[in-house]
Amino acid sequence: MVVYPVIALVRASLSRYSITGLYQGSVGAANYARLVEQEAFVPVVANTVMWVASIVAVTVFVSLGIAQLLNEDFAGRRLVRWALIVPWAASVIMTSKLFVWLYDYYFGLLNHLLTSAGLIAAPIDWLGNDATVMGAMVAVGIFVSVPFTTYVVLAGLAAIPGEMYEAARVDGASAWRAYRSVTLPLLRPALLVAVVLNVIYVFNSFPIVWTLNDRNPGFAHDTMITYMYKVAFKSSLRDVGLAAALGVVNVLLILIAVLVYLRTVSWREADG
Amino acid sequence: MRARARSVGRRAMLSGAGLALALVVLAPYVVMVCTALKPDGELRITPPRLTPIEWQPGNFRVVLGDPGFRAWLKASLIVALTSTLIVLLVGAPAAYYTARHRFRGRSAFLVLLLVTQMFSPTALVVGLYRQFFELGLVDTYAALILTNAAFNLAFAVWILRAFFAAIPREIEEAAAVDGCGRLRALVEIVLPLSVPALVTAAIFAFIAAWNEYIVALTLMTDPARKPLTVGITSYVTAYIQHWNYLFAASVIAIVPVVVLFAVIERHLVGGLTAGSVR
Numbered sequence: 001m002v003v004y005p006v007i008a009l010v011r012a013s014l015s016r017y018s019i020t021g022l023y024q025g026s027v028g029a030a031n032y033a034r035l036v037e038q039e040a041f042v043p044v045v046a047n048t049v050m051w052v053a054s055i056v057a058v059t060v061f062v063s064l065g066i067a068q069l070l071n072e073d074f075a076g077r078r079l080v081r082w083a084l085i086v087p088w089a090a091s092v093i094m095t096s097k098l099f100v101w102l103y104d105y106y107f108g109l110l111n112h113l114l115t116s117a118g119l120i121a122a123p124i125d126w127l128g129n130d131a132t133v134m135g136a137m138v139a140v141g142i143f144v145s146v147p148f149t150t151y152v153v154l155a156g157l158a159a160i161p162g163e164m165y166e167a168a169r170v171d172g173a174s175a176w177r178a179y180r181s182v183t184l185p186l187l188r189p190a191l192l193v194a195v196v197l198n199v200i201y202v203f204n205s206f207p208i209v210w211t212l213n214d215r216n217p218g219f220a221h222d223t224m225i226t227y228m229y230k231v232a233f234k235s236s237l238r239d240v241g242l243a244a245a246l247g248v249v250n251v252l253l254i255l256i257a258v259l260v261y262l263r264t265v266s267w268r269e270a271d272g
Numbered sequence: 273m274r275a276r277a278r279s280v281g282r283r284a285m286l287s288g289a290g291l292a293l294a295l296v297v298l299a300p301y302v303v304m305v306c307t308a309l310k311p312d313g314e315l316r317i318t319p320p321r322l323t324p325i326e327w328q329p330g331n332f333r334v335v336l337g338d339p340g341f342r343a344w345l346k347a348s349l350i351v352a353l354t355s356t357l358i359v360l361l362v363g364a365p366a367a368y369y370t371a372r373h374r375f376r377g378r379s380a381f382l383v384l385l386l387v388t389q390m391f392s393p394t395a396l397v398v399g400l401y402r403q404f405f406e407l408g409l410v411d412t413y414a415a416l417i418l419t420n421a422a423f424n425l426a427f428a429v430w431i432l433r434a435f436f437a438a439i440p441r442e443i444e445e446a447a448a449v450d451g452c453g454r455l456r457a458l459v460e461i462v463l464p465l466s467v468p469a470l471v472t473a474a475i476f477a478f479i480a481a482w483n484e485y486i487v488a489l490t491l492m493t494d495p496a497r498k499p500l501t502v503g504i505t506s507y508v509t510a511y512i513q514h515w516n517y518l519f520a521a522s523v524i525a526i527v528p529v530v531v532l533f534a535v536i537e538r539h540l541v542g543g544l545t546a547g548s549v550r
């Protein structure tokens with residue numbers, strides 16, 4: 001059931017289809033050649049790099065801080081952990097719609113908040129302006145990625161033996177020094193897992209760009225995933241073969257990330 | 273004494289930071305709930321307000337009574353429950369077998385599981401569409417059920433396997449001495465011990481299917497068969513903008529899964545990162 005769609009995808013990438021989806025014969029690698037020639041291809045790849053790199057970098061950085069906080073014992077910690085669950089459990093499409101509403105030019109609370117606080121002089125059309133739409137989408141991407149990442153880092157922190165900190169304290173290390181020389185190095189495995197899994201998840205993310213970039217024509221702000229989807233199902237192109245070729249490229253990129261992941265966790269046979 | 277006072281101060285500061293964090297995380301969802309409670313006329317006022325002037329909890333009644341919403345809810349329940357059931361029925365024996373037996377290709381099987389775990393249906397959506405198109409299953413619950421079951425199976429096997437492997441063999445061996453067969457041992461001894469892992473796996477599979485979007489968006493064109501994630505977006509289109517209904521429906525869809533997630537909070541990361549972080 002998981003392998004068959006892969007076969008169907010590869011086969012589709014080597015074929016031509018009518019707009020209604022009827023098979024019109026094999027075309028060899030022509031779809032791949034056409035893919036690279038698409039005017040939108042280079043900007044879409046650049047968007048994808050930007051999308052993945054910025055979300056993963058900021059997410060990991062923010063999650064390190066939040067996990068450190070949640071690793072401490074304080075009143076209300078459970079409450080904070082539960083709060084963090086909400087963006088994780090909620091359907092991303094619903095959260096994306098919510099942000100469309102928050103970013104709204106006239107009626108969105110974000111513009112109201114920022115203008116009232118004097119941070120911006122006039123409302124901004126966050127999702128309609130070429131300069132701001134990617135940033136606005138990245139912010140939502142970070143918002144929904146932080147909870148999972150925080151939990152991975154928390155699991156990593158829990159695995160660090162308390163004696164390590166005591167030893168550092170006995171040696172007279174400051175809190176920051178202890179963090180840098182004890183915590184961070186021991187967190188390395190957890191961080192690598194967090195980075196690689198996030199790269200895969202963020203690359204695969206569809207609903208945020210699909211929803212927030214909805215109003216903008218063309219492919220100027222699409223990632224490889226949303227571009228693939230539009231080519232296959234939405235744009236006037238309805239070009240299943242071309243989309244499938246891009247799909248194969250996407251799958252290969254993810255496969256590379258998975259291999260990196262397997263190496264990172266240094267795959268070992270759990271005894272059973 | 274001074275050290276203790278400092279520690280009390282430190283903990284108060286941590287609580288403050290925690291509270292601020294919780295507020296930032298929850299703020300968008302507070303807007304969601306407040307908007308869900310606004311009458312139509314209050315959606316488009318400037319300057320925008322957070323809270324409704326006139327609270328209208330009746331929006332939830334309107335949504336729950338909407339035949340469209342009921343159809344989407346029904347579709348979501350059918351797809352999520354059935355695919356979860358399949359995941360458990362297939363996943364538990366597979367996990368048990370790989371945890372208890374060494375067989376040729378076992379590592380390959382486990383690696384394959386991990387790889388499918390990474391391949392979200394998103395990357396394969398064009399292939400999935402071709403597959404169901406050729407099978408004539410476009411616009412059927414069966415297509416969504418099969419897709420969700422297939423893609424959520426890996427994670428369930430992963431969680432269950434770790435748990436089964438931790439159950440001492442001696443318990444089953446003792447049962448065997450008492451004349452208990454393998455299948456009976458699994459059903460009467462291992463499964464009852466594994467309830468927490470089964471619940472975790474089931475909740476994960478349920479939430480993933482409940483929130484699935486792209487395959488449903490692609491395959492389901494009949495409005496009466498769309499699940500919630502796809503259906504509710506029709507409350508806000510270019511022609512009608514019922515943001516209050518959209519968010520009331522979203523709240524109804526989100527609250528149960530947040531509660532379920534809270535139930536399994538402790539196990540959230542364990543499965544995926546098992547063997548690497550721990």
